[in-house]
Amino acid sequence: MPDADSFDGIMLVSFGGPRTCDDVMPFLRNVTRGRGIPDARLTDVAEHYYHFGGASPINEQNDALVAALDAELHARGHRLPIWIGNRNWDPYLGDALTQAYQAGCRSLLTVRTSSYASYSSCRQYTEDLDKALAKTGLQGKLRLGKVRQFFNHPGFVAPFVAGLEHSLDRLQADNPGLTADDVEVIFTGHSLPLGAARSSGFGGWRSSEGGAYVAQHRQVAEQIVAAVRGARDGTETLGFRHWQLAWQSRSGPASQPWLEPDINDAIAELPAVGRKAVITVPISFISDHMEVVWDLDIEAAATAARLGLDYARVPAPGTHPAFVQGLADMIEERLGLREGRISTGAVGPWPDCCPADCCPPAIHPHTKAAQR
Template sequence: MPGGTDAVQTGEPYIETAVDYDAILLAGFGGPEGQDDVIPFLRNVTRGRGIPEERLEEVAVHYRHHGGVSPINDQNRELKAALEAELAARGIDLPVLWGNRNWDPYIRDALGEAKERGFTKLIAIATSAYSSFSSCRQYREDFAIALDETGLYGEIQIDKVRQFFDHPGFVTPFIEGVGDALAKIVAEVRDVDLAADVEILFATHSIPSTDAVRSGPAERGFGEGGAYAAQHLAVAEVIMEAVKTDLALDREIDWQLVYQSRSGPPSMPWLEPDINDVIAELPAAGKRAVIIVPLGFMSDHMEVLWDLDNEATESAQEAGLYSLRVPTPGTHHEFVSGLVDLVLERRNGTPQSERPAMTDLGPWYDVCRPGCCENVRAGFKPTLAGLRP
């Protein structure tokens, strides 16, 4: 855990002592901002994995369709501005720095800015809500790499807010979105019976099964899908219960967790079922409409715009289904406010018992537990904000 604050060095799962952070690090995935950036960006994302160039060219089509520009950087600029506005409205003096894992500005650039501005204790918000290697541990590895590359170990410390999959700020926008989508179906689909005619698909990025089973602490015993699948399922259940109450529904609406954006070789098992396969089967089950909920995503980046708005929507059209895609949280006020609340939890040392969580799985840990989200293919790498595997 070198590189974290003294509070994190204790290894306790929840940090309930105040820490005087002097800046927030918004850590993004990154994305290309022009046609010439696309292949270099994809090489960054897949470095060390031996992905052939022809496979990169296949994925590049998604970005080239949008002018070689991923929306994710602009979305992070908007989120940064929204966080700054919320902090200012509350009278909280915490500057927001922004750095990406895979494209400009990099995390190391944000650390350079922190050095120039005299910031020494950063609290990081990673732009992913769930537990897995790619959505949590890899960010923590990259924090350690960036400190090493910049020579700032011992000068700058980085902690990280907890995974926020079940924080009200993240969940509330989805509850609203599903409710709005159901209301629109009632208004636009003739003689619709929500319980009989509608299927709600909660979509998230598929990951290798070997990564999934290692997501979250092993002692929690989450099973084959690990904490990654368990967290998504728990949040989906909360959303469906809230929608049923809000709309005063007398029957359950069918729903399931589906996966998208698989990128591995056929020989490697990944989490299933694929969203397009599920959509193709819905007419035979008597469904007339499908609602797609991008539950695994914070904003409308490429996997949402291409894999859901293009591919999944086309699958629904081919199946003769009326389809709607629910918005991601983006800069929804509840989401932005919730992220600030997560920062204040750590700054103020809020006790675990006072932290909001909408599922029985949370509140999640401040300090990741041993072996959490380990990637056996990539091998051990030093991380921050967690214990050694």
């Protein structure tokens, strides 16, 4: 890691997404390379992108976030150039790192577009950056640091609080007869194989079922619930008494256990317990990209409609001012310009530098056999 005050550029490190219909299958092959997923399955997923003209929303959303973050940093007197580098599509990490180096950057602070601890949402980003440095010949020439995992930063949590309040107001306006007992709030996280979830985090974080990944999602949900209930209790606005954590975007084989329940299975249980409305809150995600739009706005909404449930979905933070300001705050932390490291909830902020044993890749039976 570079010294705290030595960064001379910033890179938003993202998953990436296709821009045209011709990009979709090559992009999906990049994402699933080495996992043995047949093209027939990829073709099914490709239909999600074709439904929207082949372009993933993530590209415009990343551009908008960079523009908002750049404006916020400029307003604070910082003149740090910002690049975008993707793991799975253009602009690829190697190209972005090369561009930054050629522009004179020698110490780059990375902001990953994933806020939780797991192999795929943190450590794999670091490994891919290391591979890109090696491939481009920039090892030892361009040093990289990172902004901490920000699941419990107030700037990440606040937009969900505001969005949930807005969704409750909308449901009340559409159906004034709804009561707090009629509403179920379902916080959604990106599902992971159970092994990957259990190995997430380090130290005591792994003591709970689901490791740090599940524990962090539950803590974020609890913070949002406490904030919204605290603001609405005792008022005439619609509240809620019931909430749960569910999962979306599963992509593995049926034989492999993943985090459950699936969002659609969770919604299917609601009429039997008297619910009349459901609100989904995608707390795994920083923007409304394809997984959010397809899984929640199309599939989950259709499930709710089939069951006669009123439905609303809270937006991801995107370019919400609180989120952009929170990212700028954490950048200033790494620049050594802020005292203290703020977080919400009982657990303190995640370390800037993850321990060496944090979030190792899960070892599956077929991997063990191959190693023997």
